[in-house]
Amino acid sequence: MTMDINNVETIIDRHGKDEKALIQAMLAVQEEFHYLPEEALKLLSEKLNVPMIRIYQVAAFYKVFRLEPRGKHIITVCNGTACHVRGSNMLVDQVNRVLKIAPGETTEDKEFTLEEVSCLGCCAIAPVLTIDEKKYGNMSVSKVERVIKKSVEKEAVADD
């Protein structure tokens, strides 16, 4: 993804050029780019007059912040006990076969990132996989490719 620096300038204008606006501005930058690009952080540092080291401390402290590029869509496979015993590892393997990414990786086209979590809080429908906000319970290997395709198709319809 190429970064449009004007978007960062707009975010800074919206949140104010003050250190108090730092976290909100970082959240907005992350929403825009799906992670915190270094170029954007340098601009925040300059415009908000906050040292880069302070920005990296904030990024490291809050789990929500990502310093590595992430995909447009986040696929999460639950690997908690209930999901694990019902074959969540096979779901991870299938995502890997379909998209060629392992947990923590992003596809080259920056469309998908695969992550694992320890429990999504809906163990009754284990094994569970999510794509962005949508939960897919009682997942099986044979459904993985279909739900991934569905998420892309839904986006194409929304763009029309």
Ligand code: FES
């Ligand atoms: S262990 Fe997967 S939802 Fe709880």
